[in-house]
Amino acid sequence: MGISVTGSRAMITSPHHLASMAGAQTLQRGGNAFDAAIAISACLGVVYPHMTGLGGDSFWMTYSASEGRVRVYNATGRAGYSVNRMLYDGEGSIPSRGVRSAITVPGMVDGWAAIAEGYGRLPWGELFEPAIAYAEQGFPLSADQHANTALNWAMLKASAATSRIYAPGNEAAQAGSRFVQRDMAGTLKLIAERGREVFYQGELAKRITEHIERAGGYLTFEDFASHTGYWTEPLKGTYRGHEICQAPPNSQGFAAILALQQLERFSLQHIEHGSFEYYHLLVESLKLAFRDRNEVLTDPEFASIPLDKLLSPEYAAELAARIDMRQAGALASAAMGGDTAYAAVVDDEGNAVSFIQSLYFEFGSGEVAGDTGVLLQNRGSFFSLDPKHPNRLEPGKRTFHTLMPAMALRDGKPAILYGTQGGEGQPQTQTAILTRMIDYGMNPQNAIEQPRFVWGRTWGEASQALRLESRIDPAVVKRLGEAGHDVRVVGSFDQAMGHAGAIRMTDEGFLQGGTDPRSDGAAIGW
Known part of the structure; x- marks a missing residue:
């Protein structure tokens, strides 16, 4: 169980304590929240490499x-731009692992550059010092990385470049x-030293x-060279x-809205x-939201979305009005990966950054790009091969993305950063955390630590079950089952x-921070 952290000048939360420390050190060296966020992000790619890294994507919600x-x-x-459905002709879906699943250009480094150029204060090179040190000198491997390595052992051994780093014994x-990750260092x-352009x-x-070409993949140098993210409202x-x-x-x-x-x-x-009533109402409202999301979500440059x-x-x-408070509604969800890292920073000037990054599945595609140490994401494997599906694979298209950093404002200023x-x-955990803070007056740590639920398919599983942590009252679990939910009780x-x-x-002007006891994280405030 964690401790609720309170400060009045600055606050950081991330799923790994070393990344949180990197952010705190950056602030103490004169950086602002934007500098600290980049330092945290880069550090997470080193100390939580199964969740995130240079080969993945990110979304950044910023308040200046x-x-x-x-x-x-x-x-x-x-x-x-040469990736199309015919490359997978005769296959039911895009492979979820291997180099043929690595079909979208990693956006992470571009995101760092955009945040630094837009709002950063410290010199670019200084922001990567903690990450480089941990990659070069090593750090204590987390329990979470150990568990995910053991779970994915066969997949990690399938690629020589990946096995050398992540499964050498x-x-x-x-x-x-x-x-230690010397290639990553x-x-x-x-x-x-050279900035964004050396990566793209x-x-x-x-x-x-x-490496991708030698391994039989499809991304090209031209795809990297033409990549850019963008600012939006x-x-x-x-x-x-x-x-x-x-994020739109x-x-x-x-x-979630x-x-x-x-x-x-x-x-x-x-x-x-x-x-x-609490759990049933949240689950039913989310299921209705998912129904609409599943029907329309894709790259808005390729389809009209009636927001x-x-x-x-x-x-x-x-x-x-459609929610029946006595009976569960029926809805199917699509299988999704879920290994991601969320972090947030607020500085003493009132700047705030809520950001999230991911390789999609744990260890992404499972393919390290040669001697770069970059583990490529498999985010593009979520594209559909159905030509009628709104999220169908098309050249130059961004896929339906699960990443969603959030911020709640009061009087136009940040009141809660969460993800x-x-x-x-x-969307489910965000909804639970926010209602606990706003409706029930909990601090962030307490809101995060309360028993949680997750409905539907995630981490590639086929089940439509409503997973409930075992700390939930057995009488409540029984009633949810009687109401038609496919209940599965999981760990505490x-x-x-x-x-x-x-x-x-x-x-009162204080900052409260919380981090998840399920992670290796820390909230740091002063």
Whole structure:
């Protein structure tokens, strides 16, 4: 169990304590929240390499105190321009592992550059010093990395470049053993010295894409050279006096707004937290949100998404009226990966960054790009091969993305920063955490530690079950089953629930931080 952290000047939360420390050190050296966020992000790619890294994507939700506005940077990659459905002719789906699943350009490094150029203060190279040190000198391998290595042992051994780093012996390295990534250290040094361009148009792009070609993959140097992310405006909804900000499509963030705006039609203050009614209502509102998400979400450059209708109060009321408080509704969900890292920072100037990054499945594609140490994401494997599906694979397209950093505003300023790992579970855990803080007055740590649930398919599993942590009252579990939910009781702090984090600004001007006991993280404030 964690300890609620309170400060008045700055706050950091991340799923690994070494990354949180990297952010704190950056602030103490004179950096701002944007500098600290980059340092945390780079460090997570080293100390949580099974979750995130240079070969993955990210979304960044930023608040600049001097500008007084929230912006979102979409650092997600497009499918290669020669990648099309015919490459998988005769296959039911895109492979979820291997180099043929690595078909979208990694957006991470571009995201770092955009944040640094837009709002950073410290010299670019300084931001990578903690990550380089941990890659070069090693760090204690986390329990989470050990467990995921053991689980994916056969997949990691299938690639020589991957096996050399992540599965070099006859069994998974033990938690606490020194884990060194010298190839990654060299790659980070090049980025620190030469900037973004070395990854997309220079030496690293050449080495990565040459490996992909040798291994039988499809991304090219030209795909890397033409990549860029973009700044955009957040989607906004309302919940009990708060303005809820989410990343727009290709992110699934609007699903969380849709669920909250349904819940706003119910008096949660008259519903006991942890009761049958509480869990049932949250699950049913989220299932209705997922139904619409599944029908429309893809790259908005390739399809029209009716967000004005979906996020309108009238539509929320219409959906809320469909919820039967006695019986579970039926809905299918698509299988999604969920290994991700969420972090957040607030500095003493009032700047705030809520960001999330991922390789998609744990260890992504399982393919390390030669001697670069870069583990390539398999995010593109979520594209559909059905030519009629809105998220069908097309050259140059961004896929439906589970990543969704969030921020709730009061009077135009950040009040809560929150997010979580977990694919299909991200909107669910976000909704639970936010209602616990707003409706039930919990601090971030308490909200995160309360028993959680996740419905539907996640981490590639086929089950449509409602997973409930064993700490939930057995009488509540029984009633949920009687109401038609396909209940599965899981561990007391089960990894299927993901790793959440949150920062809250209180009315008294204090900062409260929380991190997930299911992770290796830490909240640091002062």
